[in-house]
Amino acid sequence: MTGLLKRFMSVLMLVLLALPVAAVQPDEVLDDPVLEERARELSKGLRCLVCRNESIDESNAGLARDLRLLVRERLVAGDSDDEVIDFVVDRYGEYVLLRPTADGANMLLWAAGPIMLLLAALTGFFYLRKRASAPAPAEAALNEEERQRLRELLDE
Amino acid sequence: MTAELGHFALILAFLVAVVQVVVPLIGAHRRWPGWMAMAEPAAMAQFMLTAFAFGALMWAFVTSDFSLRLVVLNSHSAKPMLYKISGTWGNHEGSMLLWVLIVTLFGAMAAWFGGGLPPSLKARVLAVQSAIAVAFFAFILFTSNPFIRLAVPPFDGQDLNPLLQDPGLAFHPPFLYLGYVGLSMAFSFAVAALIEGRVDAAWGRWVRPWTLAAWIFLTIGIALGSWWAYYELGWGGFWFWDPVENASFMPWLLAAALLHSAIVVEKREALKSWTILLAILAFGFSLIGTFIVRSGLLTSVHAFANDPERGVFILGILAFFTGGALTLYAARAQAMEAKGVFGMVSRESALVLNNILLAVSCFVVFFGTMWPMVAEMFFDRKLSVGAPFFNAAFTPFMVVLGLALPLGSVLPWKRGKVSRAAWSMRYAFGLAVAVTLLVWTMQTGRSALGPVGVFLGVWVTSGAIVDLWSRTGRKGSLGRLFRLPRADWGKAVAHSGLGVTIFAIAGLTAWEQEDIRVTQLGEPFEVGGFTLTLDKVERLAGPNYFATTGSVQLERDGRAIATLNPEKRDYPVARMPTTEAAIDYRIMRDVYVVLGDEQAGGGWTVRTYIKPFANWIWAGCLMMALGGALSLSDRRFRVAAGARKAPMGGVPAE
Numbered sequence: 001m002t003g004l005l006k007r008f009m010s011v012l013m014l015v016l017l018a019l020p021v022a023a024v025q026p027d028e029v030l031d032d033p034v035l036e037e038r039a040r041e042l043s044k045g046l047r048c049l050v051c052r053n054e055s056i057d058e059s060n061a062g063l064a065r066d067l068r069l070l071v072r073e074r075l076v077a078g079d080s081d082d083e084v085i086d087f088v089v090d091r092y093g094e095y096v097l098l099r100p101t102a103d104g105a106n107m108l109l110w111a112a113g114p115i116m117l118l119l120a121a122l123t124g125f126f127y128l129r130k131r132a133s134a135p136a137p138a139e140a141a142l143n144e145e146e147r148q149r150l151r152e153l154l155d156e
Numbered sequence: 157m158t159a160e161l162g163h164f165a166l167i168l169a170f171l172v173a174v175v176q177v178v179v180p181l182i183g184a185h186r187r188w189p190g191w192m193a194m195a196e197p198a199a200m201a202q203f204m205l206t207a208f209a210f211g212a213l214m215w216a217f218v219t220s221d222f223s224l225r226l227v228v229l230n231s232h233s234a235k236p237m238l239y240k241i242s243g244t245w246g247n248h249e250g251s252m253l254l255w256v257l258i259v260t261l262f263g264a265m266a267a268w269f270g271g272g273l274p275p276s277l278k279a280r281v282l283a284v285q286s287a288i289a290v291a292f293f294a295f296i297l298f299t300s301n302p303f304i305r306l307a308v309p310p311f312d313g314q315d316l317n318p319l320l321q322d323p324g325l326a327f328h329p330p331f332l333y334l335g336y337v338g339l340s341m342a343f344s345f346a347v348a349a350l351i352e353g354r355v356d357a358a359w360g361r362w363v364r365p366w367t368l369a370a371w372i373f374l375t376i377g378i379a380l381g382s383w384w385a386y387y388e389l390g391w392g393g394f395w396f397w398d399p400v401e402n403a404s405f406m407p408w409l410l411a412a413a414l415l416h417s418a419i420v421v422e423k424r425e426a427l428k429s430w431t432i433l434l435a436i437l438a439f440g441f442s443l444i445g446t447f448i449v450r451s452g453l454l455t456s457v458h459a460f461a462n463d464p465e466r467g468v469f470i471l472g473i474l475a476f477f478t479g480g481a482l483t484l485y486a487a488r489a490q491a492m493e494a495k496g497v498f499g500m501v502s503r504e505s506a507l508v509l510n511n512i513l514l515a516v517s518c519f520v521v522f523f524g525t526m527w528p529m530v531a532e533m534f535f536d537r538k539l540s541v542g543a544p545f546f547n548a549a550f551t552p553f554m555v556v557l558g559l560a561l562p563l564g565s566v567l568p569w570k571r572g573k574v575s576r577a578a579w580s581m582r583y584a585f586g587l588a589v590a591v592t593l594l595v596w597t598m599q600t601g602r603s604a605l606g607p608v609g610v611f612l613g614v615w616v617t618s619g620a621i622v623d624l625w626s627r628t629g630r631k632g633s634l635g636r637l638f639r640l641p642r643a644d645w646g647k648a649v650a651h652s653g654l655g656v657t658i659f660a661i662a663g664l665t666a667w668e669q670e671d672i673r674v675t676q677l678g679e680p681f682e683v684g685g686f687t688l689t690l691d692k693v694e695r696l697a698g699p700n701y702f703a704t705t706g707s708v709q710l711e712r713d714g715r716a717i718a719t720l721n722p723e724k725r726d727y728p729v730a731r732m733p734t735t736e737a738a739i740d741y742r743i744m745r746d747v748y749v750v751l752g753d754e755q756a757g758g759g760w761t762v763r764t765y766i767k768p769f770a771n772w773i774w775a776g777c778l779m780m781a782l783g784g785a786l787s788l789s790d791r792r793f794r795v796a797a798g799a800r801k802a803p804m805g806g807v808p809a810e
Contacts, residue, residue: 025752026674026761047540053398055542058391098542100527105535109527113520113549120512128505131426134497 024057025065030072039072042084046071047096055098067096159224162212163303166253169205169260170293172198176286180279184351192279196267199282202289203264206257213253213302214244223309226250226302232315232729234700242326243316248450248466249302251329255446256292258337262366263289266341273362280348281341288340291473299466315700315729324384331377332404336442338370339407342414343439346432347481350488355428360421363435365788367418371411372784378404379777390735392748392765394664394773397546402525403445406518410438413514416507424496424504424569429489430511436485440478441518447474448525499571506564510557517553524549558612558658561651562619566626584622588615599667609662616655624648643790650783657776663769676759680711684766686747687711693751693760701725703736706751706760710740722751722762746770 024043030036040057046067048059056064056071067088074084088096102110176198183191216224217240220233230247231240239246245254263285270278296302319325345363349355381401386394395401414434420427447470498504524541531537562584563577578585592611599606627644628636671683680689689709696703708720720738727734740747745768752761 024672026672029672045542045544047542053396053542058393093538095538095540098540099544099548100539100541105531105537106539109523109531109541109545110549112523113516113553116519117512117516117553120516124505124508124512128498128500128508131494131497131504132499134494 024068028065028068028072030076035072035075038081039068039075042071042075042081043068045085045098046088047098049092049096158212158215159221159303159305162209162216163301165205165212166209166293166297166303169202169209170290170297172202172205173260173286173289173293176202177283177290180283184276184279184283187276189275192275195279195282195286199260199263199267199286202286203257203260206253206260210244210253210257213250214241217241217244217250220313222311222313223305224302225304225306228306228310228313230316231313232700233312234729235316235321236699238323238326239316239321242320245329246316246320246326249296249300251333252292252296252300253302254330255333255337256289256296258333259285259289259292259340262337262341266344266366270362277348277352277359280351281344284344284347285340288344288477291476295466295469295473299469312729315727318701318725318727318730318732318734319388321727322384322388324380324388328377328380328384331373331380333377335370335372335374335377335411336404336407336445338366338373339411339435339439339442341366342370342411342435343477343481346435347484349432350481350484353488353491355421355432355492357422357425360418360423360425360431361792363431364415364418364422367411367415367435367438368784368788371408371415372781372788374404374408374411375777375781375784378408379774379781382777383774386770387737387739388734390737390750391763392668392737392746392767392770394661394770397524397543399525400445400449402521402546403441403448406441406521406525407438407445409514409518409521410434410441413511413518414438416510416514420496420504420507424498426494426496426498426504427508427511428492428494429485432489432492433485434511434515436478436481440474440481441522443470443474443477444522446470496570498569501567501574502572503564503567503569506560506567509560509564513553513557513560517550517557520549520553521546554658555608555612558616558655561616561654562623565619565623565647565651580626581619581622584615584618587618588612603666605662606666609658609666613655613659613662616658617652618655620648620651620655623651641790641792642786643792646783646785646787646790648783649786650780653776653779653781653783655776656772656779660769660772660776664767664773667768669766671764673762674755674757674759675762683764685712686717686764686766687714688749688762688764690760690762693754698725700729701727704751706738706749706762708738708749708762710747710749718747720747720749722749724751741771743771744768 024040030039043057044055046056048054048056048061048064048067050061050063051059054064056067070088071084074087079087085097094101100106100109176195179191179198180195183189183194213226215221216227217231218237220227220231220240222228226247226249227243230250231243235243243250245251263282266278266281266285270281273281342363345359345366349359378401381404382394385396386392414431417427417431417434421431447467450466450470496504524545527541528539531539562581563574566577566580567574588611591614592607595610596607624640624644624647625637627640669684671681673681675681675690677690677692680687682688688711691707691709693704693706696705702725704724706722708722710717710720718740720740722738723736725734725736726732735750738749745766748765748767748770750763752763754760
């Protein structure tokens with residue numbers, strides 16, 4: 001029975017967490033279109049903490065709404081974009097950032113692609129250089145089995 | 157009774173699979189023809205038995221047999237028939253059975269079409285394929301048995317997750333699995349070649365159709381999933397960089413790389429060991445995908461079985477097959493020496509660049525997907541890696557790929573000149589620049605993303621057309637154009653499809669318009685040149701849900717275009733609400749309307765989006781798949797497949 005219960009709980013979690021009805025409500029929208037635009041941009045980079053993989057801009061969860069209102073509050077109070085982000089990160093930790101910062105161990109995350117590209121490019125370059133200067137191959141020698149098969153084919 | 161028969165068939169299939177691993181491998185090693193030939197009927201039998209088991213499970217779903225635990229958990233008697241059928245694979249156990257069914261299907265296909273293969277290679281391929289099946293049969297029978305009965309059957313089931321009750325999603329998993337599992341065939345060929353110690357042009361020709369087929373299915377599967385997200389999730393997003401999406405995207409990238417590098421093996425006998433490695437990795441990533449979806453290790457919107465025990469089992473399978481194959485690779489790869497000689501600038505080097513970009517971009521996606529886990533385990537940092545990271549880290553690779561593609565595609569084999577390739581692309585380049593300038597002047601003060609995407613899209617698409625045209629010779633003629641090999645057409649269609657998708661993604665992202673408001677019934681409002689009026693809102697009852705349906709008049713310049721019916725549904729049994737956006741699909745743009753909540757002060761929340769070129773995203777994907785299919789039907793593969801049936805007496809001279 002615990003299996004059933006677990007399944008039921010997971011369905012319930014889905015109901016609570018992944019409400020698909022979209023996000024920003026009309027009463028949240030700021031009057032100043034420039035501020036609102038900034039608020040939307042910032043919201044897209046902030047994670048809805050109780051959702052699975054959604055930004056607060058997309059999520060309909062109550063907490064996401066609170067965060068959206070918080071972002072707008074800070075913007076109206078005259079914060080810069082960075083200040084707003086810092087404010088939110090101070091409260092909720094860096095888990096809230098969908099775009100991880102590039103400090104400490106995270107440097108590895110951001111550098112991984114370029115480093116790998118460099119390695120791959122070097123490997124590719126040396127491979128191509130070797131291929132370009134390789135002597136033309138002698139006609140591939142046939143082994144005994146293949147020679148036998150060739151004879152059969154020719155005899156037919 | 158049917159369920160027990162299905163269970164029994166599944167156990168039998170497991171035993172057959174075990175035999176099919178052991179006997180042909182020994183036979184191939186000892187050169188005993190009888191033992192090798194055993195693989196063929198075994199592969200067929202395995203497939204038939206698994207198909208029977210799958211049929212039995214489907215029958216239980218169709219007849220709503222609520223004595224089966226799985227049916228109770230995932231079905232309901234009032235559910236429409238289509239979703240009773242798709243419910244068979246809309247859950248963990250059933251989807252694993254579908255997975256293994258496809259493994260055996262590909263095995264049977266290889267036995268059926270593999271007439272031209274040398275007997276020892278064929279025996280080894282089928283044995284390796286069967287080894288994969290053994291692992292998954294064991295997984296199903298020991299951890300995820302779909303045929304478990306309930307002692308006290310309930311009167312009705314708990315219904316399928318309503319999000320899955322949708323035609324787009326009903327067929328999303330089978331296509332995805334055909335893709336994932338299709339890569340097992342490339343894997344089996346790679347491992348068999350390593351055991352055999354021999355990779356030649358013929359091997360490249362045999363492995364490419366399987367990879368191509370897998371890639372086509374993956375393309376369609378991913379496109380279906382993305383299209384579903386677009387119309388179902390309620391804000392018209394089409395790609396979220398969710399771990400599960402990444403899980404399907406990584407094998408797609410590697411399969412794309414593999415089917416390009418297999419061309420080099422086939423035509424030039426180079427890049428052999430790299431192609432083998434890619435084949436192993438591509439299937440490895442399919443297994444990683446399965447692991448990600450089922451382990452619950454990474455949180456995601458659509459993980460369906462959060463059971464660590466199963467996760468560990470799949471991790472074991474992953475470690476065994478990928479680790480084993482890579483060990484074998486390390487031991488044997490030196491034997492695969494390249495033969496072809498080619499210059500630094502040549503079609504071969506262009507394909508090497510293609511492979512570098514695709515493989516490294518796949519690595520970036522993998523690194524980003526795994527990083528939250530790594531950071532938590534080793535650096536004690538709980539962080540997220542979301543869409544903004546992937547957009548920033550992944551997109552540059554696609555930009556370079558798009559820039560290089562038309563040039564690389566016209567470079568000749570062996571040795572070429574960039575200047576000549578560039579000159580032959582002058583019209584494509586001119587067109588791309590002209591369109592981009594036009595777009596640039598039309599959109600003022602917005603992001604550069606739109607123009608860049610437009611340039612790439614036009615450049616890639618027109619480049620593909622120029623490439624195809626240039627194949628008809630110096631002068632070019634229409635008659636010749638239609639007599640070109642299908643592989644040429646496939647290449648052109650698939651490449652233009654990529655261009656169309658790039659164009660559409662950039663266009664949609666850059667020029668989308670959005671409007672959120674509270675509207676009163678009968679009160680018109682304007683969005684991006686369209687006039688919308690919410691006429692009425694009704695409450696209706698569907699087969700297994702209740703709906704709140706709005707009726708929205710869509711007009712432009714006083715002329716009625718369409719009546720849209722956005723809906724909110726509530727599924728009482730599954731206790732889950734969903735939104736059904738109403739979309740007016742047009743070639744140049746979609747109008748996308750979502751009904752929100754009723755407001756306390758009267759009126760309803762309505763969201764409206766104008767989405768330019770949205771359909772082009774999936775049209776481009778379809779073109780890619782179609783291009784793959786054209787290429788798959790090329791004569792040389794049919795000849796390779798049908799070599800056994802070639803006339804014995806030689807072909808008369810024409």
